[in-house]
Amino acid sequence: MPASAHTPSLLECCSAAAGLVHGMVRPKPADQRFLRSITDAGLPSPRSTVRVRALEQVTRPVPTPMIVEGLFTPRHIGNALTTFVIEHPQATFLVDPSVCDDYRRRAIAQLPGVLRAVVSPPPGTLSTVAALANESNLPAPDFALPTHAHWDHVCGLLDLPGLPVHLHRDEHRWISAGPIAPVGGVRDSLLDRPLVEYDLDGPPVLTFTRSHDLFGDGSVILVDLAGHTPGSIGVLAHTERGWILLAGDAAWHHLQIDEIRQKSGFPGSLVDFDRELAFRTLHRLHLARHTATIIPTHDATASNTLRTTLAHKEMTRTHQAPGGSMEA
Numbered sequence: 001m002p003a004s005a006h007t008p009s010l011l012e013c014c015s016a017a018a019g020l021v022h023g024m025v026r027p028k029p030a031d032q033r034f035l036r037s038i039t040d041a042g043l044p045s046p047r048s049t050v051r052v053r054a055l056e057q058v059t060r061p062v063p064t065p066m067i068v069e070g071l072f073t074p075r076h077i078g079n080a081l082t083t084f085v086i087e088h089p090q091a092t093f094l095v096d097p098s099v100c101d102d103y104r105r106r107a108i109a110q111l112p113g114v115l116r117a118v119v120s121p122p123p124g125t126l127s128t129v130a131a132l133a134n135e136s137n138l139p140a141p142d143f144a145l146p147t148h149a150h151w152d153h154v155c156g157l158l159d160l161p162g163l164p165v166h167l168h169r170d171e172h173r174w175i176s177a178g179p180i181a182p183v184g185g186v187r188d189s190l191l192d193r194p195l196v197e198y199d200l201d202g203p204p205v206l207t208f209t210r211s212h213d214l215f216g217d218g219s220v221i222l223v224d225l226a227g228h229t230p231g232s233i234g235v236l237a238h239t240e241r242g243w244i245l246l247a248g249d250a251a252w253h254h255l256q257i258d259e260i261r262q263k264s265g266f267p268g269s270l271v272d273f274d275r276e277l278a279f280r281t282l283h284r285l286h287l288a289r290h291t292a293t294i295i296p297t298h299d300a301t302a303s304n305t306l307r308t309t310l311a312h313k314e315m316t317r318t319h320q321a322p323g324g325s326m327e328a
């Protein structure tokens with residue numbers, strides 16, 4: 001049977017493993033010159049605010065150096081396949097519908113064997129539809145907006161037939177080109193549903209060179225985070241608690257942004273489309289981190305700050321007066 005998705009060569013796998021070991025000893029240093037060259041274009045003046053919440057998900061502890069190159073403290077960090085919901089006065093939408101029911105057969109089976117074991121979600125992982133059902137007072141989503149076209153950011157769509165998808169045109173072009181998909185577990189999720197392509201045709205915002213104002217009111221701005229995939233974007237949302245930037249997989253954990261550390265060589269170099277560009281994007285996130293609260297999709301600690309149900313449980317347990325919801 002012909003392959004339906006690209007499989008890394010033996011050489012690519014060996015070089016990823018070698019990169020993991022090398023990166024543990026000698027992590028790639030930040031490019032101070034590039035850092036100094038980045039300008040901050042500031043933020044738009046938003047005319048409305050949105051609510052951002054993270055849906056419930058199981059957290060898996062992963063050894064830190066498997067995520068953040070050359071970093072050994074703390075020993076483990078939490079990783080999760082989180083989906084976010086943004087409520088705007090005009091529409092409610094999902095960012096990164098991450099997991100479908102029966103994900104092993106419907107999505108992970110299309111991944112190369114070398115990645116399957118590393119990316120397999122832990123037992124109890126919730127599908128996006130199951131996590132949605134656990135939320136109260138949540139309007140039905142009007143559309144989905146993946147930060148990029150990887151299986152763990154779109155396959156939840158398989159259980160949401162007909163839900164429209166907004167996708168960056170560069171990303172759609174990349175994932176659709178040719179008979180063999182560049183990555184597995186994605187194309188099926190995009191089939192047979194309305195697809196709205198957009199371009200990053202707006203001005204620079206913060207430290208990012210291109211943008212797209214989703215509702216035209218400055219409250220949700222999509223920014224260019226290319227590198228992990230050709231058309232990766234971040235979702236910059238104006239909330240009552242300030243600006244939040246959902247950063248997809250431009251970083252897997254906030255420590256990468258704080259320390260300017262790229263993803264570990266394995267599996268990082270097998271999943272980053274353009275490692276150099278991804279590293280540059282990390283520099284841009286590093287500089288933006290004081291203006292916006294940056295939430296990498298898989299960073300469980302960061303996304304838990306956007307969990308309403310968790311906030312409720314915490315408050316019930318500690319009997320603290322609600323000093324403000326954890327949702328934003």
Ligand SMILES: [Zn+2]
Nearest residue numbers: 148150228249
């Ligand atoms: Zn990804």
